[in-house]
Amino acid sequence: MASSEIHNPSSPVTVPNLTNLLSDEILLRILSSSPSSTLVSSSLVSKRLLQLSGHLRHTIVLLDWSSLPLLPSRFPNISNLNLIPASFPPPSLSSHILLSRSKLSIPVPCGAEFGKCFCLDQEAYDEGLKIVADAFPGLRRLSILAVASENAVLNLGEKCPILQELDLHNCSDSSLQNISAFSNLQILRLVATVEGVYSGSGITDIGLTILARGCKRLVKLELGGCEGSYAGVSAIGTCCSMLEELTISHHRMDAGWMAGLSCCENLKTLKFLGCRNIDLDPGSDEHLGSCPIVERLHLQRCQLRDKRSLRALFIICDKVRDILFQDCWGLTDDMFSITSFCRSVRFLSLHRCSRLTTEGLQSVVLSWNELQHLSVISCNKVKDSEVSSAMSNLFSILKELKWRPDSRSFLKASLRGTGMGKKGTKFFKKT
Structure with missing residues (x-):
């Protein structure tokens, strides 16, 4: 009867480095196909991978x-x-x-x-x-x-x-x-x-x-x-x-x-x-x-x-x-009224314009027949309660609307009956 080998758990186990079987070209293809978030951790495996990962930076x-x-x-x-x-x-x-x-x-x-x-x-x-x-x-x-x-x-x-x-x-x-x-x-x-x-x-x-x-x-x-x-x-x-x-x-x-x-x-x-x-x-x-x-x-x-x-x-x-x-x-x-004679405006973005009011905004955008995208963010003097019916109608036909003039805006709920979001490509985008 052959004697069985006794493994000592305290002795180190040598794991072969399988990357040595691959050429640099193959490893570079593997690294380049990996997510960029894993590139740093991969470079810590060995000096060879560290050197190769530098080729991808x-x-x-x-x-x-x-x-x-x-x-x-x-x-x-x-x-x-x-x-x-x-x-x-x-x-x-x-x-x-x-x-x-x-x-x-x-x-x-x-x-x-x-x-x-x-x-x-x-x-x-x-x-x-x-x-x-x-x-x-x-x-x-x-x-x-x-x-x-x-x-x-x-x-x-x-x-x-x-x-x-x-x-x-x-x-x-x-x-x-x-x-x-x-x-x-x-x-x-x-x-x-x-x-x-x-x-x-x-x-x-x-x-x-x-x-x-x-x-x-x-x-x-x-x-x-x-x-x-x-x-x-x-x-x-x-x-x-x-x-x-x-x-x-x-x-x-x-x-x-x-x-x-x-x-x-x-x-x-x-x-x-x-x-x-x-x-x-x-x-x-x-x-x-x-x-x-x-x-x-x-x-x-x-x-x-x-x-x-x-x-x-x-x-x-x-x-x-x-x-x-x-x-x-x-x-x-x-000052904003100056833009009213630009009749070809399709995109308007207003971010943190604290002195512009609802009336000033409406007086301009309602004169633009080609307006398709409107973004009003953190403009505190623009109030939902002051939005006119003509402005509401404009909102309903826009291709994109980002409306968040202040933290209390409730425009989406107030426009529930206008049909917004049910006209093909027209939608309301909450920010």
Whole structure:
């Protein structure tokens, strides 16, 4: 009789690593087919899986500049790289101050002067951009500060030929001299100044003209904290004939700049973000011109105190179909009535417009025969009890209605007998 083997429960059991039987190509296909939420946990199984999972990461936000040389071996297929958070020296151990402004959060060293940019020096930035240019020729989007030298920018543009989207912070007229190095650039976001973070010489008409001549293939452009006037804006409209979307944020433009928008013949979307004014002196109506194909006009976190400038904006965009007002101070009934002569409006969104009343809203939307979508959110002076029968009839034929002017809204119950929700594609959407 053969003697039976006795297993010692205290001895370790060796489990074979079955992934060793699979090639890197097969493992990459398996990892790429797995949910993104499991990718991190999968990378913890072994060093091999950790290395392979890095091949599937295409977007990186760098937090520490000293880690930049490690990126090529760890994440060789990066196509979207944000270097801005790492562009500032880390604070001392005794400093725990974090400055946040306009979606930008940076650590502040002890004793730093408020409003002074304390970013890395040019030499360190040039070395970092050289690593990026050599390691990631397939880069499509890059976010950097405008502190690199001319040679570093030219080298980056030459070795990353398919770069299509660029975020450039702390830029000035001189930093745009080599913007033409990015020959395939289609989306550009320029941030000249951010209050409390950096406020250098900024961008004027000179920089806007350089930009217009160097980036003629732009489709989307955002100008943040830029100066300039009619000359700079009209240069962009004339040279960048493919421009479809323009965003103006926290601008410092001179009076009369808005007339330059009429040179943007293919502009479809116009956005204003955080602007303290639209145009201090837009000039006479006959000199404003128009943007005949603008479809979307969005104003967010803007101060609307000047009726004349708001009227000029809607004269330029008189064919607009989609209007958004969000967190805009000063949007009273009188100011909102300016939009009534835009007869092609199909989409209207009002979010947190605290001074607009039910009467002011009704007087405008009832004159729009093409309105299909209406959203009224957190507008406390718009009351259910003041909604007229004509407004109720309009609600019943809209394709989409988001109605929540305040926490006490009971409109859905009061419209129970109107047939809303029983007319094919027409429905009421509760938010």
